[in-house]
Amino acid sequence: MAVPRHRHTRASVGQRRMHIFITPATLTTCPKCSAKVRPHTICKKCGFYKGKEVINVLGKLTKKERKVKEKEIQKNEKEHKHDSAVPDLTNGK
Ligand SMILES: [Zn+2]
Incomplete structure (x- = not known):
């Protein structure tokens, strides 16, 4: 059985593991x-995808x-329509 030659310091273990993480899911x-x-x-x-x-x-x-x-669903649609109906004035600086 393979046996490790040297002890790994906490720092080197940490450096190896710094790339191991879960990225948060991207949401639209x-x-x-x-x-x-x-x-x-x-x-x-x-239940809609691409407008269908x-x-x-x-x-x-x-x-x-x-x-x-x-x-x-009706409530959400109403809110969404209201949001999109308002013109975006923040970009025109
Ligand atoms: Zn939806």
Whole structure:
């Protein structure tokens, strides 16, 4: 069995491990419901991808759950539309 020749100091171990870390996931906003979504993936909240409905989000819900979800989606869309309707004046310096 291979046996290490020398003891590794804490510094050298630390230097080796400085490149070992998890990067945070990059997120984009869904153009329909403005939820945080990973790029090139279907939005799980509204089921849309590239402007088309891919998943029927309301399909497997009960009547009560569906009502809540529909309300949530409508609210999000309204907020998003309101945001995009306001012209961006901060860039014109
Ligand atoms: Zn969405």
